[in-house]
Amino acid sequence: MATTRRQLPPRPETAARRREILAAALETFGAKGYNNGPLAEIAEQVGMTHAGILHHFGSKDRLLVEVLRYRDESDVEGIEGQHIPDGIELFRHLIRTAFANEQRPGIVQAYAVLSAESVTNANPGREYFEDRYRVLRGEVVAAFRAMCAERGLEEPAQVDRAAASILAVMDGLQVQWLLDPTQVELAETSAFAIEAIALQALDPRPSPFDQGS
Amino acid sequence: MATTRRQLPPRPETAARRREILAAALETFGAKGYNNGPLAEIAEQVGMTHAGILHHFGSKDRLLVEVLRYRDESDVEGIEGQHIPDGIELFRHLIRTAFANEQRPGIVQAYAVLSAESVTNANPGREYFEDRYRVLRGEVVAAFRAMCAERGLEEPAQVDRAAASILAVMDGLQVQWLLDPTQVELAETSAFAIEAIALQALDPRPSPFDQGS
DNA sequence: AGTAACTTACAATGCTGTCAGTAAGTAGCA
DNA sequence: TGCTACTTACTGACAGCATTGTAAGTTACT
Structure with missing residues (x-):
């Protein structure tokens, strides 16, 4: 039949x-x-x-x-190539990505627009972005751990926050850069911020805002 | 007539x-x-x-x-009240805002969605967001200058980048937090990142990524 | 012979903006 | 005070368009 x-x-x-x-x-x-x-x-x-x-x-x-x-x-x-870079190489990779992104505003815009749109009601891309950020944060956390192990440091308290922050600056800078590329240097600024956050995570200094008038 | x-x-x-x-x-x-x-x-x-x-x-x-x-x-x-806070108070204000934002996801979502949407073709909100980021970056730069003057430091080279980065982390963290509030602590992480960036701008340390394998 | 890769036509919906009309307020004036 | 003229603040109906998805048919591969 x-x-x-x-x-x-x-x-x-x-x-x-x-x-x-x-x-x-x-x-x-x-x-x-x-x-x-x-x-x-x-x-x-x-x-x-x-x-x-x-x-x-x-x-x-x-x-x-x-x-x-x-x-x-x-x-x-x-x-x-294929492999996920680890340790210090991941951070270098992120910075290289920021430089590469300066040459492809279309992709950057797609990513910025779609990721923000995904938080709206019943958006079909939402699950994708949830997963993506979870995975990326995990990779950055792993890179921090690898760097600490290599240097004989104990794992710092703020790795999770640092990982989320690094991805966040990159994304946030993209929006500002798309709005006005003459006012924001995407790659250089990303590199600066990633370094700042990584340094504070690996070797913390006290907050400059805590007390005093 | x-x-x-x-x-x-x-x-x-x-x-x-x-x-x-x-x-x-x-x-x-x-x-x-x-x-x-x-x-x-x-x-x-x-x-x-x-x-x-x-x-x-x-x-x-x-x-x-x-x-x-x-x-x-x-x-x-x-x-x-009314006034724009200056110097260290601006940074404290930004951190307080991040804490306040944790209590109003609706506003945060509106802001995140609309700012990203504004970079699309002919969006009526685009000019607003261009202006807004320009103004906000200017205020943060002014706050950095005020802090330097107060401490007798010369103006650091990276204030512009630091200002853009601080706004960027705040925005980027909002998106991650909206996607999964159980995985990202909006306020605490914002505070951590703002401090990290401000410290590196005011009192720079060398990049941990520059050379070496 | 059958199916993939389409096209054309269309159904169904959803949206913005316009138009004409209505009720209610306000100003000017006797 | 009360009448008239005009305006605001709407509603309901609708024009007009854009958009997604479906169904039926055609061509060409395998």
Whole structure:
């Protein structure tokens, strides 16, 4: 009754076509946000109709999720080989990323817009960003631990806070830089702040704000 | 030909009604973003139709601009008297603000969502956020200068970067905190990062990342 | 022969903004 | 004080557009 061949594998060019769509979607969502970025505009960029995109991805929500994963992959491929850098190398990697980001405002904007949009009600990207920040914070914490071990220091009390802070400055600076690139040096400022936070975590000094008039 | 009485002043209750609308709009835009937050939902909160809101504000764009200004005012009124704190007091004020923000996630979300959304194409809030960051950076820079003068230090090289970084961490931490409040302590972490950055600006130590394997 | 990769057409919805009308207030004046 | 003229503060209806998703059909691969 049931024939055996129920599903055919996708055609060879299809994977490339999907990647084209993902790149176009990243551009449109980056420029206009998820809610304000229509499928039709994405379709036009790749020479299709919006129905063609829905054929590949099923719904706009699922497209967003795949776009976010795609951005991750292309990031990892582009910047470094495969491995996750550890210890001091992770911090250097973050700073290099900030310098690389200065050359790709489109990606930066997509990331800034979509991450903030994800905190709104029932946004399909929310889970992705929750996971992403959790993973990244974990990597930074691990890097701190590795540095301490290497130097024979005990683990400082504030690693968790320092990890969150480092990711936070990078993101926050991106927004300010996108708003006015003439007023904010993205990379240099990121490097400065990452160093400041790492130093205070590894070798704390007393707060300058605590008491006194 | 032309009679003299051309425009009547608004009725006494009108100002209060407008404020109600602004508060409702802040809530809706905060929850759903500007593009995704319909006028009808705002209208419902204050017991009106969306046409009534357009009567008061003319267009959705102008409503957003007024919402942003309204948030500023209510912030200034609520937190402190009138004056802009200077020197060390500004930093203390920023940290207090971070603690206060932990009690008002709605406002924080509105701010995070709308500021990121403002970097998208032709967003009506963009100018507001450009100005706001410029002004805030200026205030932080002035506070650094005041602190240096008081202590007889010369102005450090990195004040501009430190100022941008401090605002950036605060914003970035808000996003992470909104995504998962169980994993990020907004206020304590903000305080830690602000101190770290201020210390490095006022009394720099060499970068731990510069050379060596 | 069957399915992937589309297109065209369309249904269904949601949104902003306009328009005409209504009730209620206010100003000017007898 | 009361009448008239005009304005504010709305409502309800609707035009007009944009947008997502579906369904049916076509082409071309395998």
